[in-house]
Amino acid sequence: MEQLDQIKYYRNFQAGQTVVWSGDRMDFVGSVVSGIATLTQTMEDGRRQMVGLLLPSDFVGRPGRAVAAYDVVATSDLVMCCFRKKPFEDLLGRTPAVSQRLLEMTLDELDAAREWMLVLGRKTAREKIASLLSIIGRRSAALNMVDGNSTLVFELPLTREAMADYLGLTLETVSRQISALKREGVIQLEGKRRVTVPDFEGLLAEAGDDSDGGMLV
Amino acid sequence: MEQLDQIKYYRNFQAGQTVVWSGDRMDFVGSVVSGIATLTQTMEDGRRQMVGLLLPSDFVGRPGRAVAAYDVVATSDLVMCCFRKKPFEDLLGRTPAVSQRLLEMTLDELDAAREWMLVLGRKTAREKIASLLSIIGRRSAALNMVDGNSTLVFELPLTREAMADYLGLTLETVSRQISALKREGVIQLEGKRRVTVPDFEGLLAEAGDDSDGGMLV
DNA sequence: CGCAGAATTGATACATCTCAAGCTGGGTGG
DNA sequence: CCACCCAGCTTGAGATGTATCAATTCTGCG
Numbered sequence: 001m002e003q004l005d006q007i008k009y010y011r012n013f014q015a016g017q018t019v020v021w022s023g024d025r026m027d028f029v030g031s032v033v034s035g036i037a038t039l040t041q042t043m044e045d046g047r048r049q050m051v052g053l054l055l056p057s058d059f060v061g062r063p064g065r066a067v068a069a070y071d072v073v074a075t076s077d078l079v080m081c082c083f084r085k086k087p088f089e090d091l092l093g094r095t096p097a098v099s100q101r102l103l104e105m106t107l108d109e110l111d112a113a114r115e116w117m118l119v120l121g122r123k124t125a126r127e128k129i130a131s132l133l134s135i136i137g138r139r140s141a142a143l144n145m146v147d148g149n150s151t152l153v154f155e156l157p158l159t160r161e162a163m164a165d166y167l168g169l170t171l172e173t174v175s176r177q178i179s180a181l182k183r184e185g186v187i188q189l190e191g192k193r194r195v196t197v198p199d200f201e202g203l204l205a206e207a208g209d210d211s212d213g214g215m216l217v
Numbered sequence: 218m219e220q221l222d223q224i225k226y227y228r229n230f231q232a233g234q235t236v237v238w239s240g241d242r243m244d245f246v247g248s249v250v251s252g253i254a255t256l257t258q259t260m261e262d263g264r265r266q267m268v269g270l271l272l273p274s275d276f277v278g279r280p281g282r283a284v285a286a287y288d289v290v291a292t293s294d295l296v297m298c299c300f301r302k303k304p305f306e307d308l309l310g311r312t313p314a315v316s317q318r319l320l321e322m323t324l325d326e327l328d329a330a331r332e333w334m335l336v337l338g339r340k341t342a343r344e345k346i347a348s349l350l351s352i353i354g355r356r357s358a359a360l361n362m363v364d365g366n367s368t369l370v371f372e373l374p375l376t377r378e379a380m381a382d383y384l385g386l387t388l389e390t391v392s393r394q395i396s397a398l399k400r401e402g403v404i405q406l407e408g409k410r411r412v413t414v415p416d417f418e419g420l421l422a423e424a425g426d427d428s429d430g431g432m433l434v
Numbered sequence: 435c436g437c438a439g440a441a442t443t444g445a446t447a448c449a450t451c452t453c454a455a456g457c458t459g460g461g462t463g464g
Numbered sequence: 465c466c467a468c469c470c471a472g473c474t475t476g477a478g479a480t481g482t483a484t485c486a487a488t489t490c491t492g493c494g
Contacts, residue, residue, distance in 0.1 A: 041335045043425055049338040051331040062324055069328060096313045103320045106327060107279055111286060113330035114268035118258045120337035121266040121385025125450070160473065168338025170451055175474055191459085192473065208260055342482070377441060387483055392442055409441065409491080 003095065007087045011080045013037075019060075019072040019080070026068040028082045029061030035078035036157045039070045040165060050166040052109070055139060059105050063089050075157055120168045123208055128167040129177045130206035133187065137197055152197040181206070220312065224304045228297045230254075236277075236289040236297070243285040245299045246278030252295035253374045256287045257382060267383040269326070270375075272356060276322050280306050292374055337385045340425055345384040346394040347423035350404065354414055369414040398423070 010033070013019055019037060020026060032054050039052030051070060054060060060072060063085070092099045119131045140154040156163075160178075164171040181187045186206055188196040197203050227250070230236055236254060237243060249271050256269035268287060271277060277289060277297070309316045336348045357371040373380075377395075381388040398404045403423055405413040414420050 039331075041331070043335070043339065044427060045425075047339040049335040051334045062328075064321065064324075070331070093313065093317070096310065096316060099313060099316050099320055100310070103316055103323060104281065106320060106323045107281075110323060110327045110330060113327060113334065114256075114258070114287070117268045117330065117333060117337055118260070118266040120334055122260065122264040159471095171473080172452080172475085173450060176450095179474070208262075210261060376439095388441080389443085389484080390482060392440095393482095396442070 003091055004083065004088075004098070007083050007091075008081055009083075011082055013074040013078040013080070015074055015076050015078075017074045017078075019074055019078070020068045020070075022068055022071045024068050025066060026061060027085050029059070029063060029085055029088055030080045030082035031059050032056050033079040033081050035074060035076045037072055037074050037078055038158075038162060038165075039072055041070055048165045049168065050162065051113070053166065059102070059109075061085070063092055063102075075162065125167075125169055125173050125177050126180065126206065127208045128169060129163075129174065129181065130186070130203055131209070132163060132167060133181075133195065133197070134200075134203055134207050134209065137195075137200065137203070150200045152200050154195055156193045156195055220308055221300065221305075221315070224300050224308070225298050226300075228299055230291040230295040230297070232291055232293050232295075234291045234295075236291055236295070237285045237287075239285055239288045241285050242283060243278060244302050246276070246280060246302055246305050247297045247299035248276045249273050250296040250298050252291060252293045254289055254291050254295055255375075255379060255382075256289055258287055265382045266385065267379065268330070270383065276319070276326075278302070280309055280319075292379065342384075342386055342390050342394050343397065343423065344425045345386060346380075346391065346398065347403070347420055348426070349380060349384060350398075350412065350414070351417075351420055351424050351426065354412075354417065354420070367417045369417050371412055373410045373412055 011030075013035075022042070034056055037054040037060075038050050039054060040048050040050045042048045052058075054072070060080070062069070092102070119128055123131060136156065137152050137154055141152055158166070160171045160174045163169075164174045167174065178187075178189075182189055185198070186202055188198065190196070228247075230252075239259070251273055254271040254277075255267050256271060257265050257267045259265045269275075271289070279286070280302070309319070336345055340348060353373065354369050354371055358369055375383070377388045377391045380386075381391045384391065395404075395406075399406055402415070403419055405415065407413070
């Protein structure tokens, strides 16, 4: 495991900066240390779909592929821990523990992608918003646990436009649905970004998820 | 590699039969030998989204998880090659070649899932249909290559309803769009299932994909 | 032959998109 | 220090694509 340490290096990016362009040669892989990045696909006519949200500890890049398949964009200031691809692949071949770990992470990402397919294909705009807030809320809850009463507070790491790209909606629809959830007391807002969820179970219900907490029992 | 052979066994399913129920305990993993199966998620109110289409060679199950996350349903008669989970996991730990191979397959599935997120989130009904036909056509083309003139003939392995579940549409919309593509000569039909694509490039254009052949340059 | 599941087609309703006009808040330069 | 500016956001009114509800029509099969 510490063999990884010997070939690693760090890279910093500013909010808004593009880390990798789709189609570009990619000679490294890495993982997010701090900050948030997005993985997006773009069609010729400009339609965009976010296909991944990269939070700290998430992996970027694909061993065995020379060319990036997606755009990676830093949404906040970002620090990444990188490995040149060739040495990393060599290590993968030699160290089962590393490839097992990577397999596990990839399976998690696959589950997340599949859960998102349900959101994109079958949920209403309101449910989509509630689903996104649930996911961000849950991941941030791991860090910022709050008073036991299932009240949750977190910072939205995405603009309305980025949320729209994630949800397959327009930014206007995102804005309207957030306003509606706020009007009805499902969430509260301070400024545009700080979200308070007074009743997380209620939010999950709006997302159309089973009451038991969503994915993977 | 042949160690796998020693712990494998075969299972047969009839068209329409459910292989695994979401939420059930799952004590095996496996791969499709022949036939076609689908991976679907269902919401409490019955809305369904297909999250994977399993063709021969595709892998089913997740090492390290006890409970199935999705329904697996045989769409045609199906033969699967199975391994009891415990021995398979042991082998994974001991045999880097196996876990590398599995990692590669999982990464491919992740790419497919992400490509599908773009379809679900941003494409129109007509583009969705064309995208599905392209994918099925391309995978079957690997087997049934036809006269060089980019004409392609294949059998649709899915009902209109299953297509709707894959595409995040209703079956009526699927039917209408297929009729429209047929009316305009983009495809031809013999019966409900046999599809002829006179100009594959044309179909790709309808799918909104880059002319070079879609995914992953 | 006739039935049942699958598919097509039609009319209407509705959710979301599109286009367009303001608003808001934080940073900047005069 | 204030006014302005601009990206991000909100809100409105109308257009449109897809869903919904409801008949038929196919097609394969017992």
